[in-house]
Amino acid sequence: MSGQDDKELQEGFRDVLDGLSRLAGRMRQERYPGLAWPARRQRRIRLLHWPVLAAAAAAAAVFLAVVLRLPHAIPKVDQVGPSPVASAPAGTQEKEITWSIPTEIDVSVAGQVSLEIPTLSIPSLGDASLEDANGFGWAIPAISFPSLEERSSNHDS
């Protein structure tokens, strides 16, 4: 702080600065207890950590239940008697459903079925005309598909 600032402070806050000076004198007497280096970090295990406590309590309860075999803690699997979910509630009407399953099914094929798929062949690139004024195009020859009558007559013969 510049000398001017110091002067302003001294003049304006002399009373407060006197008190702070005495506090500073107290502070100057303080010394670090021992040696700070090398640092010996104190490891503090935080026991009052609620999730840890809850997990430990749960683990202890399970352990005790297993070791001491508390009767109410272990379910009996060989218990004799009606299961609570097996009995229907009172007043429930039961209805028997009968299924009729056909047993006379003839799976033999009655006739021969033929399937024909017409094929389309695309000419190779050698037949393409690149010098066409309208641009690139395929020279595809005319394809004639046989009519349905012709196909059936050929199949019958």
Next chain:
Amino acid sequence: MTLERARVSEWMDRASSGDREAFSSVAAAVQDELYRFALGHGLNRADAPDAVQESLLRAFRGLGGWKKGADAPAWLYGIAMNVVREFRRRRARDDALELDPDALRDRKTASASQAEDGADDLAALAGAVQRLPPRQREVVTCRFLLEMNVRDTAAAMGCEEGTVKAATFAALGNLRETLKDGQ
């Protein structure tokens, strides 16, 4: 700061080059200053030594980032300020002893000489310092209790020197008002 700044900075230069003994020398030279720094900023006697060790540990780990020729005390004050702020946030201040108003009041009855010292007034003043807004409290502590200059205070607080000056005037004004109200 009463320690020899140039020598400490020179040790820090050597420590950054791998000289561990040099860092031990730095620690021995600054440990009392850092302890007063921690106490002055409101840590109690149980936390203040831990804060000093934590500050030194961080300085040691940060040696790789140390720029040779820099001012070591200012750098260390910056580290210590961060540590002190973390400690204050983590634990409520319960016993700052020297600055604790009750502790100062108790000392008044300890001896006649201290009673003449006006310990009651000091207790009131220490309490008023602790009740200042954080920035003003840090400024007053650094400037007047730890007797640091404006440059070191600004370096420790991570702010401009102008901010320190403005906060100083505001803090002293607040302290005066508080003490007047208390009378």
